[in-house]
Amino acid sequence: MEKLIIKYFAGEVTAEEAKRVREWALESDENMEIFVKEKNLRVVTMMPDIEASDSEADAFINLLREHDKKLQINITKPNYLRGWFIAVASVAAVALIILSISLSVFSNKNKNLNNQLVFIASQQLSYHENSTPYGVKGKVILPDSSVVYLNSGSSIYYPSKFLGENREVEFSGEGYFEVKENSAFPMKILLKNGMSVYVKGTTFNLSSYENDKSLSLLLISGSVSMLDSKSNELVKLLPKQKLLLDKTTSKISIIRPEDIQPTVGWKKGWLIFDETSMPDILKRLERWYGVNVVVKDSSVMTKTLTAKFREESLSQVLELMHRISLIDYTIKDSTATISSFFSR
Amino acid sequence: MSGNISRVDYTSDELFFRGLYKEYFHKAVYYANQYLNDYEASKEIVQEAFLTLWERREVLDFNQNIGAYLIKTIKNKCLNELRDNINKLQNVDSQKQTDLILNQRSLLDNTSSLIENKELSLQIKRTLENMPEKMRDVFIMNRDLELTYPQIAAKEGVSIKTVEYRISKALAMLRKNLAEWL
Incomplete structure (x- = not known):
């Protein structure tokens, strides 16, 4: 052999x-x-012991410079004409009107933001990044005293002081946002997939893990409107409504969950599955417990589970899933290996 | 030398990243491709990892082992990619899927990140230096020049069996000398 x-x-x-x-x-x-x-x-x-050539390295430096230029364009001109754009307005009744007005105000003012950038740089603005590794949750207080609770595997990147047109932060993962009201100075949350969320002062749960197939936004209070600029369609969210964006098809659906706990329960330490599919369950277990999950039999991936956990360990959770004939499992070091219940 | 860009024009950050790129680019693409089995995707992931580091350069500690950080970034990106691809191959191609599952298991193992370990690469260099010349030549042609066994055989004027033998001997010698790490 x-x-x-x-x-x-x-x-x-x-x-x-x-x-x-x-x-x-x-x-x-x-x-x-x-x-x-x-x-x-x-x-x-068998790792090749060769260096990249000078011309390859020069091409790489050019790429970095292009990349920086692109970033600046993204900061100065949010691209409203392509992809999705979410805006959150605090007054539900006039959300549509407010949205269209603020849009035109933003794009006009942004024209001279280039100078602003230079100004910011000369003030030696510092940036902070707060990340929670898998298995850890956290809380961040932003310079405007907005509060963000971070679920495991999330990160937020923000300046020491908010300057310019927006309170701008970069975000990935899952967060429960309590944004301080300031309608003249909206918060702009840049996501990894190029989308941005605009917020004037509201409470919501945003889940935008890079390795998730969908993005979800559950509004607790205030109002949200989402603009699909391709079809020029405006979708409005009311409190307790949840917007789901399927990243592969770009399809949006809005649901009104009977219970918001499965979405926001993580903040209080609840791990809740509500007819959750196995791929999602395993991804969440990886984040929650900071472990690697390996699946041996893909047949388990079609199963779903409804359950609620609070202080249970990973092995207790997996044991429960085993007891109800869902899976077989082994845990070794920080890796859980899942196989079909009938494999033995 | 490519005459177009004058060296003086680099900022110190650019100079640092230029060096990092020269040292790690080919190694990193090879590394990712060994687990993803997809050369284009590997190149993309490595490029992305460099850009991630570049964007984070303000908060990176350059006194730390940035190579190790780069490899870790690439490893995580590869694990995500693998997970997605394994799901996609469900009921499509079970052999390909099994292959990726085995790669995933290998990548999750700690020994997979050893490529930025300076002592280990020194040990590989030393082992190569102590090899019989013909064995080393054949090994390096295969590894660094990416020549196939028949190509090496034609170049060296020996049989393919001989090339096979020399490479397996070279690997056996490396395996013995690297036992401490793997």
């Missing part, structure tokens, strides 16, 4: 032999260990 493995990593095997090696690796933990060791030994020893 050892000879076959070496041939396998050298890419010198037939499809049939490759299949045999893979099946062998999955047979037992010991085989897997040998496989992993051989694979990583191969990666380390």
Whole structure:
């Protein structure tokens, strides 16, 4: 077998032999260990010992400069004409009117923001980044005393002082925002997928993990409007309504969840699944407990679960899922391996 | 030398990143590709990781091992990509999916991040220096010049079996000398 493995990593095997090696690796933990060791030994020893050329390095520096320019354009001119744009206005009844007015005000004023940027730089503005690793939650107080609770695996990037047109922050992951009211000075939350959320003073839960298929925004108080600039359609959210954006299809749906606890319960330490699909459950367990989850049998991925946990450990959660015949599992170091309940 | 850009024009940040890029770019693309099995996606992820570091340069501590940080960033991005691809291959191509699951398991192992370990790369260099010349030449042609076994055989005027033998011997020697880490 050892000879076959070496041939396998050298890419010198037939499809049939490759299949045999893979099946062998999955047979037992010991085989897997040998496989992993051989694979990583191969990666380390076969690492090319060559530098990038001067011209490649110069092209890279050009890329960095282009990248910086693009960032500046993004800051000075939010691109309203492409993709999605969410605006949150505090007065529900006149949300539509306020939105259209503030939009035109923003884009006019932004024209001279270039100078502003230089001004900011010369003041030596410092930036802070607060991140919560998987398994940890946190709370951040922004310079305007707005409060953001961060769920595991989230990060927020903000200046020491808000200057310019907006209270601008960058955000990824899941956060419960309590934004201080200031309708003349909106908060702009830049997300990794290029979308921005505009807020004047309201409370909401925003979940925009990069590795999630959808983005969700649950409004607690105030009002939200979301503009699809392609179709020029304006979607309005009322308190307790939840907006879901499917990132792959760009489809938006609005639901009114009977219970908002499954969405915001994390803030109080609740881990709640409400007919949640297995891929979502496992992703959330990874974040919640700061572990890696490996799935051995993809057949488990079609299952769903409704359950509520508070102070349970990972093994207690997995044990419950085992007791109700959902999965089989093993935990070793910080990796949980999930297999089908019927695999044994 | 590409004459167009004059060296003097770099800021100190740019100079630092230029060096980082020269040292790590090819290594990092190779590294990502070993687990993703997708060269274009690997290049993209490495490029993205460099840009992430560049954007965060104000808050990075340059006294720390930035290479290790870069590799960690790439590793995380690869794990995300793998997870997505494994899901996508569900009921599509089970062999390809199994292959990626094995890669995922390997990447999750601590030994996968050893490529930025200076002592380890020194040990690899030393082992190569102590190899018989012919064995080393064949190994380096395969590793750094990415020549296939038949190409090396033709170049060296030996049989493919001989090339195979020399490379497996070279790997055995490396395996023995790196036992401490892996």
